[in-house]
Amino acid sequence: MAAWLDRAAGEQNVFNFVASGRWMSSKYDVLVIGGGNAALCAAISARHGGASVLVLEGAPKFYRGGNTRHTRNMRCAHDAATEILTGPYTEDEFWEDLLRVTGGQTDEVLARHMIRESKDILNWIVEQGVRWQPSLGGTLSLGRTNSFFLGGGRAMLNALYLTAERLGVDVEYDAEVTDLVIEDGMFLAARLKRPIKGKTEIRATSLVAAAGGFEANIEWLKQYWGEAADNFLIRGTPYNRGSILKMLLDQGVQEVGDPTQCHAVAIDARAPKFDGGIITRHDSVVFGIVVNKHAQRFYDEGEDIWPKRYAIWGRLVAAQPDQIAYIIFDSTVVTSFMPTLFPPIGGQTVAELAGKLELDPAALENTITEFNAAVRPGTFDHTILDDCVTEGITPPKTHWARRIETPPYLAYPVRPGITFTYLGTRVNKEARMLMADGKPSANMFAAGEIMAGNVLGKGYAAGMGMTIGSVFGRIAGREAAKHARN
Amino acid sequence: MHGTRILDEADRLMTVCNSCRYCEGLCAVFPAMEMRRAFSDGDLNYLANLCHSCGACYVDCQFSPPHEFNVNVPKTLAVARAESYAAYAWPQALSGAFARNGLVISIVAALSMAAFILGFAALNDRSVLFGVHTGPGAFYKLMPHNAMAALFSAAFLYAILALVMSVRAFWRDIGTPIGGRADGGSIFQAIRDAGELRYLHGGGVGCYNVDDKPTDRRKFFHHLTFYGFLLCFAATSVATLYHYLLSREAPYPWWDLPVVLGTFGGIGLIVGPIGLFVAKMRRDPALLDENRYGMDVGFIAMLFLTGLTGIALLVLRETAAMGPLLALHLGAVFALFITMPYGKFVHGIYRFAALVRYAQERRSGAGS
Numbered sequence: 001m002a003a004w005l006d007r008a009a010g011e012q013n014v015f016n017f018v019a020s021g022r023w024m025s026s027k028y029d030v031l032v033i034g035g036g037n038a039a040l041c042a043a044i045s046a047r048h049g050g051a052s053v054l055v056l057e058g059a060p061k062f063y064r065g066g067n068t069r070h071t072r073n074m075r076c077a078h079d080a081a082t083e084i085l086t087g088p089y090t091e092d093e094f095w096e097d098l099l100r101v102t103g104g105q106t107d108e109v110l111a112r113h114m115i116r117e118s119k120d121i122l123n124w125i126v127e128q129g130v131r132w133q134p135s136l137g138g139t140l141s142l143g144r145t146n147s148f149f150l151g152g153g154r155a156m157l158n159a160l161y162l163t164a165e166r167l168g169v170d171v172e173y174d175a176e177v178t179d180l181v182i183e184d185g186m187f188l189a190a191r192l193k194r195p196i197k198g199k200t201e202i203r204a205t206s207l208v209a210a211a212g213g214f215e216a217n218i219e220w221l222k223q224y225w226g227e228a229a230d231n232f233l234i235r236g237t238p239y240n241r242g243s244i245l246k247m248l249l250d251q252g253v254q255e256v257g258d259p260t261q262c263h264a265v266a267i268d269a270r271a272p273k274f275d276g277g278i279i280t281r282h283d284s285v286v287f288g289i290v291v292n293k294h295a296q297r298f299y300d301e302g303e304d305i306w307p308k309r310y311a312i313w314g315r316l317v318a319a320q321p322d323q324i325a326y327i328i329f330d331s332t333v334v335t336s337f338m339p340t341l342f343p344p345i346g347g348q349t350v351a352e353l354a355g356k357l358e359l360d361p362a363a364l365e366n367t368i369t370e371f372n373a374a375v376r377p378g379t380f381d382h383t384i385l386d387d388c389v390t391e392g393i394t395p396p397k398t399h400w401a402r403r404i405e406t407p408p409y410l411a412y413p414v415r416p417g418i419t420f421t422y423l424g425t426r427v428n429k430e431a432r433m434l435m436a437d438g439k440p441s442a443n444m445f446a447a448g449e450i451m452a453g454n455v456l457g458k459g460y461a462a463g464m465g466m467t468i469g470s471v472f473g474r475i476a477g478r479e480a481a482k483h484a485r486n
Numbered sequence: 487m488h489g490t491r492i493l494d495e496a497d498r499l500m501t502v503c504n505s506c507r508y509c510e511g512l513c514a515v516f517p518a519m520e521m522r523r524a525f526s527d528g529d530l531n532y533l534a535n536l537c538h539s540c541g542a543c544y545v546d547c548q549f550s551p552p553h554e555f556n557v558n559v560p561k562t563l564a565v566a567r568a569e570s571y572a573a574y575a576w577p578q579a580l581s582g583a584f585a586r587n588g589l590v591i592s593i594v595a596a597l598s599m600a601a602f603i604l605g606f607a608a609l610n611d612r613s614v615l616f617g618v619h620t621g622p623g624a625f626y627k628l629m630p631h632n633a634m635a636a637l638f639s640a641a642f643l644y645a646i647l648a649l650v651m652s653v654r655a656f657w658r659d660i661g662t663p664i665g666g667r668a669d670g671g672s673i674f675q676a677i678r679d680a681g682e683l684r685y686l687h688g689g690g691v692g693c694y695n696v697d698d699k700p701t702d703r704r705k706f707f708h709h710l711t712f713y714g715f716l717l718c719f720a721a722t723s724v725a726t727l728y729h730y731l732l733s734r735e736a737p738y739p740w741w742d743l744p745v746v747l748g749t750f751g752g753i754g755l756i757v758g759p760i761g762l763f764v765a766k767m768r769r770d771p772a773l774l775d776e777n778r779y780g781m782d783v784g785f786i787a788m789l790f791l792t793g794l795t796g797i798a799l800l801v802l803r804e805t806a807a808m809g810p811l812l813a814l815h816l817g818a819v820f821a822l823f824i825t826m827p828y829g830k831f832v833h834g835i836y837r838f839a840a841l842v843r844y845a846q847e848r849r850s851g852a853g854s
Contacts, residue, residue: 069548136510153548162698272554277548277549278508279506339501339523
């Protein structure tokens with residue numbers, strides 16, 4: 001009785017509680033698996049739809065929210081400037097950007113639907129307690145297109161959790177799901193590693209899977225990358241092991257996205273194996289050269305401007321021996337990029353630097369001498385594709401090439417940092433999962449990284465992960481509640 | 487390497503934060519940090535004194551404990567801030583007062599109140615001490631006005647001198663402003679920012695407590711305390727002017743300006759500190775510098791005591807309790823004055839100086 005009263009008191013609307021039928025049954029209307037942006041948007045939206053909702057977050061409370069913890073902004077279409085956005089970003093422009101970054105590997109119907117819905121998300125997410133701020137220092141290029149969360153992704157999550165709890169959504173942490181009971185494309189129950197309120201099986205009328213990708217599952221990555229995956233660093237949560245994704249695919253849900261691909265950037269090799277987040281990134285490539293463990297250059301460091309250059313270096317380093325590389329520059333450029341978490345490694349001579357990096361000093365000296373000799377005069381401007389080029393070396397440096405000659409010589413060691421994976425569950429416009437035979441599931445929905453591959457077949461543009469999460473989370477919650485309440 | 491371990495830790499955190507910057511919209515600390523790539527002792531003390539410990543950056547941080555990066559900015563800056571009070575104290579010989587501040591404040595307050603009671607008892611006849619005095623000059627039957635004015639002026643002027651010398655050391659240590667000397671605009675901006683506690687707001691929702699639910703209680707009760715203190719100060723100042731310019735002697739009727747100001751101020755000084763104390767109890771211990779608990783509570787208690795004895799004196803001034811209550815109130819105020827440079831009071835002075843500096847940096851567009 002006391003527990004019943006506690007629960008009723010926690011409800012914003014006692015009538016909802018009584019009407020939900022939860023007082024007489026332990027079965028929830030909507031079960032949400034996952035605890036990030038997509039999961040919370042789904043939970044809140046399902047609750048708005050009158051459903052009783054349970055959120056199972058596999059991580060402990062501190063680590064709740066998957067990779068949303070590490071995010072900072074969301075890309076939404078809007079027809080006019082706002083308090084925090086410097087100008088309009090039309091649906092068509094958003095679509096063009098998506099087409100460009102994915103090279104056409106997207107589902108146009110779904111993508112355009114998402115872009116349309118993203119306009120309203122700008123307001124809806126604020127109604128859920130999330131606060132915006134203008135783009136952060138050093139990200140002016142996103143000031144028109146992307147809305148930044150005040151305080152970052154964890155602040156956004158905290159606001160969504162407060163709202164969800166206020167609405168009467170039940171949330172359980174450390175709630176690892178070990179099995180899904182699915183019959184003919186119909187979700188029946190989820191089994192738990194650790195009992196919750198004495199139960200190891202949770203039944204629900206609808207399921208929303210919002211449990212992320214599998215980038216933290218090194219064994220799974222090894223299926224495609226071999227032993228090299230041991231040298232990958234995972235930028236985000238260690239809890240995205242893809243277990244829910246695997247259960248769904250194994251039980252007949254249609255897959256989408258290239259399983260062998262992942263989004264990778266070059267991050268500091270000194271970063272922790274997991275969860276180093278955004279602060280381990282390096283964007284100093286254009287200010288120097290990049291060499292591998294044999295002290296040899298392997299790619300044009302001046303190919304393109306941010307953000308494209310940022311996104312290709314993870315993959316490039318992954319293809320080098322031992323998946324390690326070194327960004328080498330000199331003391332003249334140290335203040336040209338954002339301060340870094342780990343200080344650069346330095347030496348008064350190239351040989352001294354090589355010694356500290358455990359590279360062959362003669363080879364590194366030779367590479368730098370050759371590079372310096374190839375640099376042609378030009379006018380340096382890192383904000384445009386400038387005319388500072390090399391001549392006569394392979395690979396060339398086609399922009400921003402300047403001699404590395406002013407000691408101390410400095411270096412950052414870098415490794416591939418995996419952000420997310422593309423493999424997911426196929427969904428339709430209702431965020432409803434499609435089964436392998438193409439039929440929509442009766443009661444299973446997906447949102448967030450677990451279905452991002454529908455829209456994002458490859459590539460990435462800042463803030464798109466959050467858009468996919470919020471838009472499809474909101475849709476999935478609404479549809480799951482509709483199914484459960486009918 | 488810095489002078490102290492806490493500054494080393496503050497430097498480590500500012501390096502982490504400067505490579506992230508997610509918190510730059512929350513308060514003044516992070517934008518000020520972004521104007522720098524390296525941090526001197528003075529820079530870190532400047533940042534520490536900009537921080538209100540609202541806790542927003544802690545609950546918003548993806549790297550706060552138990553994450554291995556162990557980022558706890560509010561707590562680290564709270565310790566650094568408290569250590570900066572000792573580092574800049576004048577004269578340096580008295581900086582030790584900050585080490586066991588709660589004890590020091592308690593002893594000084596107790597001695598001060600005891601001294602006034604004993605002094606009153608020694609210098610007055612028993613019938614005067616416990617007599618009922620009314621009408622102009624009633625208080626001065628127990629202690630001559632000139633003696634009172636001389637003693638309190640001396641205490642107050644000493645406090646001002648010590649505070650000026652301390653803040654001067656702080657101002658020098660935080661370096662020559664990037665944009666030049668303190669100008670009127672920056673000072674005006676800092677007065678506004680301090681007056682409204684602009685940055686004590688958890689990024690807009692209030693301070694964070696142990697239950698994850700932000701509230702603005704600290705801001706509200708700090709306003710009551712601060713403006714209560716100012717009103718009491720104004721009451722005393724007006725009364726002094728009445729005395730010397732208009733030759734009107736206290737006590738004044740309840741509707742007269744010094745009493746009205748003092749009554750509202752006294753209520754602020756009673757309710758505000760109680761509220762701050764209760765709010766302190768609800769805060770997440772992870773955010774707090776538990777070793778400075780005594781300093782914080784000592785100052786809150788001194789303000790409370792000042793307000794309580796003042797209001798009690800007002801209510802009972804026409805009874806036989808007036809003499810002892812006057813001694814207690816004067817003892818409390820005297821202790822408050824002489825401990826001002828060696829207790830939590832200094833937080834407001836350093837914060838104000840830091841806000842002036844911050845306004846200067848913003849106006850000069852440094853780092854942008």
